[in-house]
Amino acid sequence: MSLAKPVMRGLLGKRLRFHLPIAFALSLVAAIGFKYGVTEPRKQAYADFYKQYDAVKEFTAMKEAGVFESVRPSGE
Amino acid sequence: MTSQKMSAVKKPHAHLKMLRLTAGRVGSLVARRATVALTTNSARMASHEVAQAVDMSQPMYVDRLDTPLPDKPYTDVLTAADKSLKQKEKGPWSQLSQEEKLALYRLAFHQTYPEMKRPSAEWKTVLGGMFIFLGFTGLLVWWQASYVYPPRPRTFDEEWQAKQLQRMLDMKVNPIEGFSAKWDYEKGQWK
Numbered sequence: 370m371s372l373a374k375p376v377m378r379g380l381l382g383k384r385l386r387f388h389l390p391i392a393f394a395l396s397l398v399a400a401i402g403f404k405y406g407v408t409e410p411r412k413q414a415y416a417d418f419y420k421q422y423d424a425v426k427e428f429t430a431m432k433e434a435g436v437f438e439s440v441r442p443s444g445e
Numbered sequence: 446m447t448s449q450k451m452s453a454v455k456k457p458h459a460h461l462k463m464l465r466l467t468a469g470r471v472g473s474l475v476a477r478r479a480t481v482a483l484t485t486n487s488a489r490m491a492s493h494e495v496a497q498a499v500d501m502s503q504p505m506y507v508d509r510l511d512t513p514l515p516d517k518p519y520t521d522v523l524t525a526a527d528k529s530l531k532q533k534e535k536g537p538w539s540q541l542s543q544e545e546k547l548a549l550y551r552l553a554f555h556q557t558y559p560e561m562k563r564p565s566a567e568w569k570t571v572l573g574g575m576f577i578f579l580g581f582t583g584l585l586v587w588w589q590a591s592y593v594y595p596p597r598p599r600t601f602d603e604e605w606q607a608k609q610l611q612r613m614l615d616m617k618v619n620p621i622e623g624f625s626a627k628w629d630y631e632k633g634q635w636k
Binding site for chain 2: 411414415418427430431434435436
């Protein structure tokens with residue numbers, strides 16, 4: 370009883386035809402997931418922060434806390 | 446070798462002259478010892494203390510797990526009994542007895558696979574050596590901590606770290622998604 374001749378050619382092509390579509394699909398899923406899981410929430414967080422942002426109030430708070438060298442708290 | 450002492454010579458020069466003479470004396474001793482050593486070396490070679498050189502250009506027998514069929518059989522010199530056994534091997538093997546088969550195996554091979562794979566006590570040496578060196582390293586580390594390290598920077602103190610934390614919150618470090626975003630400024634506590 371003789372065995373069938375094993376496949377000798379086209380091995381890389383067969384592997385690529387199988388794995389490349391999967392690789393592209395998974396990469397696309399990863400990119401979409403990152404966009405809607407990370408970047409969009411981050412953009413929204415920044416937008417919400419600056420919607421109610423009062424720069425002068427923040428500056429005065431930091432000044433009173435004493436973190437600046439050029440302008441000292443009003444007490445000194 | 447006579448020492449030449451001149452009346453007008455000064456003390457330092459006298460030392461140099463003495464040094465030269467002693468070096469010369471030692472030099473002659475070394476020369477004599479070197480010739481003695483050479484003669485003993487040749488004597489040693491005559492009395493076979495050096496290992497036999499193996500001709501690496503010829504096929505060699507080797508007991509290796511990854512080489513089941515070495516380049517040549519183990520036994521080179523066959524006795525008359527071995528030769529007759531080898532002749533019998535050329536015929537049908539069913540006519541060989543069990544002892545004959547084993548004898549033929551031992552002619553061709555030195556150790557069987559189980560003999561090659563036999564466990565040894567080497568792991569104890571390895572583990573022991575590892576722990577010895579780890580222990581020694583521990584001693585070195587302790588000594589280093591005691592004698593080498595400079596005094597601890599003041600920035601490691603609890604009080605300094607608390608003041609540092611407060612300053613970071615005052616500056617509003619990363620107020621949107623990071624550090625200060627997690628601090629509740631109204632209540633004065635972490636969210």
